[in-house]
Amino acid sequence: MTDRPGTFDGVHRRNLSKLLGLVHLEGPMSRARLTAATGLNRSTVASLAAELADLGLVEERAPDPTNRVGRPSPVIAAHPGVLAIAVNPEVDAVTIAAVGLDGTIAVRERVETDEVVSPEQTAALVREVVERWRGAGDAGLGDARLVAVGLAVPGLVRASDGLVRLAPHLEWADAPLRALVEEATGLPAAVGNDASLGAIAEHLFGAGRGVDDLVYLNGGASGIGGGLIVHGRPVGGVGGYAGEFGQNRPGIDAPGDRRAPGGVLEDEVSRRRLLDVVGLRLADEPTLAAAIVATGSPAVADELARQRRILGTALANAVNVLNPSVVILGGFLATIAEQDPDALRDAVAAQAMPAAVEELDLRVAALGEDRLLIGAAEAAFADLLADPIGDGPVA
Amino acid sequence: MTDRPGTFDGVHRRNLSKLLGLVHLEGPMSRARLTAATGLNRSTVASLAAELADLGLVEERAPDPTNRVGRPSPVIAAHPGVLAIAVNPEVDAVTIAAVGLDGTIAVRERVETDEVVSPEQTAALVREVVERWRGAGDAGLGDARLVAVGLAVPGLVRASDGLVRLAPHLEWADAPLRALVEEATGLPAAVGNDASLGAIAEHLFGAGRGVDDLVYLNGGASGIGGGLIVHGRPVGGVGGYAGEFGQNRPGIDAPGDRRAPGGVLEDEVSRRRLLDVVGLRLADEPTLAAAIVATGSPAVADELARQRRILGTALANAVNVLNPSVVILGGFLATIAEQDPDALRDAVAAQAMPAAVEELDLRVAALGEDRLLIGAAEAAFADLLADPIGDGPVA
DNA sequence: CGAATTTGTTGCGCTTGACGGCAAATCGCC
DNA sequence: GGCGATTTGCCGTCAAGCGCAACAAATTCG
Numbered sequence: 001m002t003d004r005p006g007t008f009d010g011v012h013r014r015n016l017s018k019l020l021g022l023v024h025l026e027g028p029m030s031r032a033r034l035t036a037a038t039g040l041n042r043s044t045v046a047s048l049a050a051e052l053a054d055l056g057l058v059e060e061r062a063p064d065p066t067n068r069v070g071r072p073s074p075v076i077a078a079h080p081g082v083l084a085i086a087v088n089p090e091v092d093a094v095t096i097a098a099v100g101l102d103g104t105i106a107v108r109e110r111v112e113t114d115e116v117v118s119p120e121q122t123a124a125l126v127r128e129v130v131e132r133w134r135g136a137g138d139a140g141l142g143d144a145r146l147v148a149v150g151l152a153v154p155g156l157v158r159a160s161d162g163l164v165r166l167a168p169h170l171e172w173a174d175a176p177l178r179a180l181v182e183e184a185t186g187l188p189a190a191v192g193n194d195a196s197l198g199a200i201a202e203h204l205f206g207a208g209r210g211v212d213d214l215v216y217l218n219g220g221a222s223g224i225g226g227g228l229i230v231h232g233r234p235v236g237g238v239g240g241y242a243g244e245f246g247q248n249r250p251g252i253d254a255p256g257d258r259r260a261p262g263g264v265l266e267d268e269v270s271r272r273r274l275l276d277v278v279g280l281r282l283a284d285e286p287t288l289a290a291a292i293v294a295t296g297s298p299a300v301a302d303e304l305a306r307q308r309r310i311l312g313t314a315l316a317n318a319v320n321v322l323n324p325s326v327v328i329l330g331g332f333l334a335t336i337a338e339q340d341p342d343a344l345r346d347a348v349a350a351q352a353m354p355a356a357v358e359e360l361d362l363r364v365a366a367l368g369e370d371r372l373l374i375g376a377a378e379a380a381f382a383d384l385l386a387d388p389i390g391d392g393p394v395a
Numbered sequence: 396m397t398d399r400p401g402t403f404d405g406v407h408r409r410n411l412s413k414l415l416g417l418v419h420l421e422g423p424m425s426r427a428r429l430t431a432a433t434g435l436n437r438s439t440v441a442s443l444a445a446e447l448a449d450l451g452l453v454e455e456r457a458p459d460p461t462n463r464v465g466r467p468s469p470v471i472a473a474h475p476g477v478l479a480i481a482v483n484p485e486v487d488a489v490t491i492a493a494v495g496l497d498g499t500i501a502v503r504e505r506v507e508t509d510e511v512v513s514p515e516q517t518a519a520l521v522r523e524v525v526e527r528w529r530g531a532g533d534a535g536l537g538d539a540r541l542v543a544v545g546l547a548v549p550g551l552v553r554a555s556d557g558l559v560r561l562a563p564h565l566e567w568a569d570a571p572l573r574a575l576v577e578e579a580t581g582l583p584a585a586v587g588n589d590a591s592l593g594a595i596a597e598h599l600f601g602a603g604r605g606v607d608d609l610v611y612l613n614g615g616a617s618g619i620g621g622g623l624i625v626h627g628r629p630v631g632g633v634g635g636y637a638g639e640f641g642q643n644r645p646g647i648d649a650p651g652d653r654r655a656p657g658g659v660l661e662d663e664v665s666r667r668r669l670l671d672v673v674g675l676r677l678a679d680e681p682t683l684a685a686a687i688v689a690t691g692s693p694a695v696a697d698e699l700a701r702q703r704r705i706l707g708t709a710l711a712n713a714v715n716v717l718n719p720s721v722v723i724l725g726g727f728l729a730t731i732a733e734q735d736p737d738a739l740r741d742a743v744a745a746q747a748m749p750a751a752v753e754e755l756d757l758r759v760a761a762l763g764e765d766r767l768l769i770g771a772a773e774a775a776f777a778d779l780l781a782d783p784i785g786d787g788p789v790a
Numbered sequence: 791c792g793a794a795t796t797t798g799t800t801g802c803g804c805t806t807g808a809c810g811g812c813a814a815a816t817c818g819c820c
Numbered sequence: 821g822g823c824g825a826t827t828t829g830c831c832g833t834c835a836a837g838c839g840c841a842a843c844a845a846a847t848t849c850g
Contacts, residue, residue: 031829156748230626242717245715248716436840437798438839
């Protein structure tokens with residue numbers, strides 16, 4: 001009496017999905033709140049929740065002691081034993097984590113690599129780490145249920161089949177990453193561009209919570225990537241390559257601001273140039289930000305202002321075209337923004353349509369390092385969330 | 396046994412909407428084809444079609460004589476008597492049309508104006524014309540059913556309440572156009588930016604049919620406007636101001652290409668500059684195109700090439716960010732494209748990500764002058780299409 | 791003119807969610 | 821500490837809507 005869709009399209013499935021999505025996004029909720037949030041009937045919610053519990057996707061816990069009149073309502077929470085494996089291969093290390101459906105990171109491991117890893121090595125590494133975790137019962141993955149693997153790759157990823165078209169820093173080209181990982185682990189895999197997944201994470205859990213139209217721009221060591229959320233859904237484009245703001249030709253009003261003739265946005269607005277001007281070779285983001293604050297050098301201020309101007313123009317262009325309610329800046333772009341938020345906003349306001357700027361909120365990313373892992377896990381969970389029983393017990 | 400939703404969310408409504416949308420977009424279809432297209436059961440389609448016919452939204456016609464075996468299937472077509480009023484106020488005239496749910500334009504009238512019309516005058520004019528049409532029974536509007544009014548305005552429009560924030564050429568500012576028109580006509584009204592509505596029209600009936608991710612750019616006398624379709628849905632942004640490509644700061648690689656320091660895209664890529672270089676004061680699009688072809692002047696070729704370079708960069712930027720499957724150019728941008736399509740494509744390819752360009756199709760708008768009217772009608776029909784019984788016979 | 795094919799038509803059954811009455815659990819007040 | 825108020829869970833019933841299958845109708849082909 002659980003699965004069979006019965007009716008054609010699956011109202012039932014959609015309702016299950018809605019419920020699971022709610023507890024996934026909003027955290028544990030009482031059944032009463034779920035009833036209000038979904039607009040469904042009490043009895044329906046009860047039956048749906050029971051079904052999700054049967055599927056092992058949620059837990060029904062004792063009611064929270066809320067000081068209110070009336071019979072307490074049991075709390076529905078995402079089952080902590082439902083996990084996705086999130087993977088982020090980078091130049092110097094591969095980070096692997098197990099992320100719960102409840103949004104918590106159960107385990108995380110950063111595997112440093114001497115040389116740049118290949119796609120095959122990455123797949124093997126994931127397999128190895130996951131098997132080790134599974135073996136170590138006390139680590140908490142003993143009886144866990146692994147749903148899928150999500151990979152955040154710094155490069156161009158074709159969403160449809162998980163082919164990494166080009167990841168310059170990893171020196172990957174046309175790597176069938178999804179297939180490799182699926183074969184190695186036996187789990188379904190999803191591959192996405194790191195910045196796009198970061199955008200999803202910020203949208204769902206970070207600075208963009210509850211916002212349906214946003215632009216996310218992340219400044220990393222290797223350049224500027226981004227992601228869009230439109231109508232509450234991530235924008236991939238046909239190939240899934242959308243969001244490559246870093247490759248845009250920047251509009252530069254003051255000719256003196258140009259540093260890289262014929263260059264793209266990430267040649268002009270660049271972490272490297274900031275590091276150079278403060279005199280650092282390598283630094284993490286807080287160090288860079290601290291160094292910028294510490295120095296009183298006018299050269300630093302000038303470079304900061306120059307990059308801010310160009311960034312402002314790029315943001316203004318995006319705002320004109322997309323009219324988002326929020327623009328989120330991450331990485332060193334957040335550092336630039338935080339040095340003088342008003343100046344950046346003024347720069348955007350001066351060049352974008354006033355009407356679009358009125359409703360615009362310029363924010364700094366709220367999630368830290370975990371962003372990519374959470375985004376990757378989200379990609380891994382996507383199928384399950386969209387259809388909780390879909391490919392489950394297919395006899 | 397027809398209306399009552401019964402169940403909560405309205406599968407029924409969605410199915411009705413799906414059916415109506417199909418015959419609206421694809422034209423008359425046999426019931427058998429509808430069955431295949433929707434995936435619903437024969438009996439269900441029959442019942443839904445009968446319900447739509449009862450609502451007066453579709454007609455069930457005699458089967459088409461198709462030379463195939465089997466019992467012929469009746470043809471379902473959008474009812475020709477269901478009309479939307481489409482309005483396009485411009486500087487020198489207001490165009491008003493009655494557009495059928497079947498996509499045909501039943502009547503059209505262009506009212507030339509001596510001076511620029513005000514929003515109030517526009518509303519009054521619409522009322523007057525509609526009443527006249529209604530009176531003239533033989534003109535075909537005798538027993539027609541007017542669903543709503545859609546207005547395509549050359550300016551910034553706040554979609555939520557139909558407020559025209561700014562329409563520089565009409566000299567409108569903060570005009571509550573939707574309210575004015577609704578009061579004057581007694582019909583629900585929808586207001587949209589002309590380019591955005593053009594994008595919708597091209598998406599549904601023109602060069603973008605069946606394409607779910609596209610960018611549309613239109614070059615008019617007053618500048619460059621555009622619209623986006625993402626995930627098959629028009630992108631409005633929070634305020635509905637999205638698509639203002641013309642206000643972007645262009646990326647210009649060759650310093651000599653700049654004509655308007657500090658200017659925006661539509662200052663550099665401009666119809667006026669083309670007219671000037673071929674030596675025309677006023678001309679419609681075919682005349683301009685002919686004049687460009689006729690002249691052998693290198694100055695014309697140079698200007699064309701310059702605008703093409705800058706346009707190419709702008710398109711490349713859009714392609715990088717949105718990775719659309721199609722970019723559609725209308726107005727004088729189409730003229731620029733058609734003079735040398737390969738050159739434009741090369742310009743885009745040189746500056747956009749190769750992967751995104753691979754799947755990119757650069758097209759010229761397919762719909763003519765009717766584009767705005769069709770788009771406006773579409774906006775007017777939107778509610779009806781989304782929910783065919785929704786606000787209909789509310790007792 | 792009959793076989794084959796396709797599709798409309800009709801009646802039935804199933805799934806699923808809504809609804810309403812009743813019981814349970816908590817709070818507040820006396 | 822008991823009682824009313826309130827909220828919510830639980831269960832049985834009901835209805836809406838779609839799928840399904842059998843039959844009938846309309847057309848083509850041989």
